[in-house]
Amino acid sequence: MVGILFGIGLTLAQMVNPAKVLAFLDLAGNWDPSLAFVMAGGAGIAAIFYPIILRRPRPLLAEKFQVPARTDIDARLMLGASLFGIGWGLAGLCPGPALAMLGLGYNSAMIFTAAMIAGFGAFELYDRTLTKSKLA
Amino acid sequence: MENFTPISSLAGGMLIGVSAVLLMLLNGRIAGVSGIAGGLIAPVAGDWQWRLAFVLGLAAGPLVYGALGGPMPDIQFPMASPIGLIAAGLLAGFGTRLGSGCTSGHGVCGVSRLSARSLAATGAFMFTGFATVYVIRHVIGG
Numbered sequence: 001m002v003g004i005l006f007g008i009g010l011t012l013a014q015m016v017n018p019a020k021v022l023a024f025l026d027l028a029g030n031w032d033p034s035l036a037f038v039m040a041g042g043a044g045i046a047a048i049f050y051p052i053i054l055r056r057p058r059p060l061l062a063e064k065f066q067v068p069a070r071t072d073i074d075a076r077l078m079l080g081a082s083l084f085g086i087g088w089g090l091a092g093l094c095p096g097p098a099l100a101m102l103g104l105g106y107n108s109a110m111i112f113t114a115a116m117i118a119g120f121g122a123f124e125l126y127d128r129t130l131t132k133s134k135l136a
Numbered sequence: 137m138e139n140f141t142p143i144s145s146l147a148g149g150m151l152i153g154v155s156a157v158l159l160m161l162l163n164g165r166i167a168g169v170s171g172i173a174g175g176l177i178a179p180v181a182g183d184w185q186w187r188l189a190f191v192l193g194l195a196a197g198p199l200v201y202g203a204l205g206g207p208m209p210d211i212q213f214p215m216a217s218p219i220g221l222i223a224a225g226l227l228a229g230f231g232t233r234l235g236s237g238c239t240s241g242h243g244v245c246g247v248s249r250l251s252a253r254s255l256a257a258t259g260a261f262m263f264t265g266f267a268t269v270y271v272i273r274h275v276i277g278g
Contacts, residue, residue: 003190006155006167006240007197012206013148014141016198019212023139025269034145039243041149042156046248049157059164066164067249068236073256080235081242085261087227089268091215094239095232096169098225101211102195108213112225119229120174126230 007100013038016101018092018108025089149244156245159190168241169194170232235261 014020015038024035058064088094093101093112101109156167163186165172172187179187202208215221232238235257237246242261246254 001193002155002158002162002167003193003195004197004200005158005193006152006169006190007194008201008206009148009151009153009155009197010194011148011198011201011209012151013145014209015148017209017211019214020139020209022214022269025265026273027266028270028274030139032139032141034139034141037142037145038149038152039239039247041146041151042153042240042244043149043248045150045153046156046160046245049153050160050245050248053157053161056161059160059162061162062164064164065160067166068246068251068253071252073253077235077253077257078260080231080233081237081257081260082231082235082264083227084231084235084238085264086268087224087229087231088239088261089265090227090272091221091224092213093224094169094228095173096194096238096240098228099169099173099191100194100197103199104211106211106213108216108221111218111221112228115222115225116229117173117177117225119226119231120170120177120233121229122226123174123230123233124177127233 006096009042010097010100013041015094016097016104021088021092021094021097025092152240152244153248156240156248166241166245168237168245170229170238171236171241174229174233231261 010016021035023030023032054065091112095116098109098113098116102113159165159167172190176184176187215224237254237257242254242257247258
């Protein structure tokens with residue numbers, strides 16, 4: 001249910017439309033600032049309600065809250081985010097909309113999503129190799 | 137700016153926010169799509185069911201929206217080349233996992249908590265996103 005709501009939000013916000021996303025990223029062209037409103041709407045709601053929820057001892061359906069506590073900005077974070085931005089700028093798709101579009105039957109979205117899942121897999125392999133070499 | 141849609145974009149963003157809030161209330165998790173979906177690649181016992189449910193719901197979202205009579209966006213892919221799409225998908229998949237998040241986990245949830253890591257990551261992917269589109273449209277295509 002939560003996922004469905006997320007998918008409806010992405011559709012209403014036109015995040016599932018690569019042309020719309022790229023129009024936001026095209027600062028030097030015919031810039032469409034709409035996507036800033038999507039982020040502001042989402043972050044605004046979360047900023048109001050997260051603190052209220054996190055006062056509870058635990059979530060309704062799980063043992064504990066799992067909120068990232070790290071504050072260090074490392075090379076891995078910045079390199080990963082930068083690579084992601086290039087992919088986002090190339091296709092106008094990010095992981096949420098890519099998965100949300102699976103049921104809509106666009107070949108281009110399918111190709112992107114398949115490659116994205118391969119990217120997830122490549123990361124798992126990379127991460128394991130790294131962990132092994134650290135242990136060795 | 138003739139395609140500017142502040143109202144529907146804000147409303148869609150707020151729905152995403154409500155969804156993120158519900159996921160925290162119910163499952164105690166950050167609504168980061170790359171992390172949720174990426175965690176399905178090497179599933180951990182007892183920790184994959186909610187992930188799969190979220191991803192299936194995500195894929196059902198646009199269909200439910202259409203069934204409820206919502207006007208579908210005029211979806212267009214400026215990047216039509218399969219090679220370009222594959223490169224973009226690989227970069228987005230690997231990059232979001234390496235960087236621990238994407239537009240939802242960092243850009244919405246992390247920014248809402250004013251997480252230093254998320255603010256830095258969001259700045260980075262917005263910057264390279266802007267730069268990539270600039271190069272494609274105004275350097276190569278210009």
